[in-house]
Amino acid sequence: METPTESPHGPLRQDTTSWAPLTQTLQVTGNSGGVPELVAGRRLVGPLQGFGKMWQKTYRIRLPAQSIEPSELIKVWKEEFPTFWPEGNRFYAPLVGISPGEVALISLQAGPMKLSTGVMVLYADHESFTLMTPQGHMFAGWITFSAFEDTEHCTVQTQVLMRAQDPLGEVGLIMGGHKAEDRFWASTLRAVGKRFGHEVEPETTIVCVDPRRRWSEARNVWHNAGIRSTLHMMTAPLRWPGKMMRRNDS
Numbered sequence: 001m002e003t004p005t006e007s008p009h010g011p012l013r014q015d016t017t018s019w020a021p022l023t024q025t026l027q028v029t030g031n032s033g034g035v036p037e038l039v040a041g042r043r044l045v046g047p048l049q050g051f052g053k054m055w056q057k058t059y060r061i062r063l064p065a066q067s068i069e070p071s072e073l074i075k076v077w078k079e080e081f082p083t084f085w086p087e088g089n090r091f092y093a094p095l096v097g098i099s100p101g102e103v104a105l106i107s108l109q110a111g112p113m114k115l116s117t118g119v120m121v122l123y124a125d126h127e128s129f130t131l132m133t134p135q136g137h138m139f140a141g142w143i144t145f146s147a148f149e150d151t152e153h154c155t156v157q158t159q160v161l162m163r164a165q166d167p168l169g170e171v172g173l174i175m176g177g178h179k180a181e182d183r184f185w186a187s188t189l190r191a192v193g194k195r196f197g198h199e200v201e202p203e204t205t206i207v208c209v210d211p212r213r214r215w216s217e218a219r220n221v222w223h224n225a226g227i228r229s230t231l232h233m234m235t236a237p238l239r240w241p242g243k244m245m246r247r248n249d250s
Contacts (some may be wrong), residue, residue, distance in 0.1 A: 006152075018125040020101035026120055026134050028103050038125060039103065039118035041152035042134040050140030051217040052164030052173065059185040061193050061200040062153035068196050070147035070154055071126045077145060077192060078129060084191040086184055100124050108138075119143070133165075135220070138172065140165045156177035156192055158185045163210070170213065182206075 028040045047054055063073075078098040079086070082091040088109035094102035098121050108115045115138070119131040128146035133139065141162030148155055160181070164170035169177075186202045193200040 011114070018123055020120060020122050023101070023120075026103050026118065028105065028118070039105070039134045039136070042136060044120060044122075045135050045137070045140040045220075046057055047134065047139075047141040047161045047163050049217065050163035051167060051214055051220055052139075052170035053208055053213060054161070054163040055178075056207045056209050057162070057182070057185075058205040059158045059182075059189055060203045060205075061156050061198075062150065062187045063156060063193060063196060063198050063200065064154050065149055065154050068154055070141060070149060071158060073147040073154065073192075073196065074126060074128065074145070076195070077147070078124070080195070084188045086187045089184070094121075095150050097146070098124055098129055130246070135165070137165060138169050139163060140220075156189060160185070161209070162166045163214075165217075167218050168221055180224045 023044070024228050025041050026039050029083065059236055081098060082093055085091055090107040092107075093104040094104055096102060098104075100121055100123060102121045103118055104121070105116070105118045108117065115156045117134070117137050119133055119137070121129060122132040122142065123130040123144075128144055130142050132142055139162040141160060142161075144157075144159045146159070148157075164173050173181075182204055186204065189202040190200065
């Protein structure tokens with residue numbers, strides 16, 4: 001499993017209790033909101049394993065330093081993480097919260113359809129936490145959320161290191177997915193700022209880290225969350241008789 005060696009504000013401490021244990025496949029312990037468990041048994045996929053161009057995207061707001069301690073902001077962000085997401089998208093946090101090794105299920109609004117996917121908490125401490133994507137997610141990558149003091153400000157940041165997992169995902173990013181991703185995290189940071197009493201417009205920095213497309217990973221399309229979510233929805237009527245039988249037996 002790949003692990004980042006640095007956080008957005010410096011080297012990560014070698015605190016093994018903050019890292020997820022080594023795992024080969026994701027295990028989902030409980031479902032929420034009827035989200036299909038399409039990530040169970042999937043491998044984790046980092047940005048070096050995807051298909052498309054690699055991007056580093058940084059979204060940032062600055063709050064007055066005296067208004068909130070970074071550690072307190074991260075504590076609240078983790079505890080209330082689902083409430084900051086844009087309307088129409090749901091993050092079903094693990095029962096124990098955002099802790100290393102825990103898996104969260106996600107329902108995302110992608111145009112006219114819903115995508116069912118998930119993430120694993122790769123790293124979490126009092127300064128930052130990082131989510132990692134599984135096979136089938138729209139992109140392969142890490143998403144790091146952090147807060148730190150910066151001169152007179154408390155800087156709040158979301159940083160994504162990502163590349164599309166497969167050719168379909170790459171086309172989707174080109175056809176509007178990148179802009180949707182940018183709007184998503186900008187909206188999230190606005191909500192975080194508002195939670196602490198500040199109306200702040202996020203700054204966005206985008207860098208293409210690797211312009212190459214890795215055609216050897218085109219086969220990742222087999223796990224594509226959009227395809228699997230659509231098939232799951234279309235075959236729902238075929239599963240109804242089984243559900244009815246299980247209810248009658250219980």
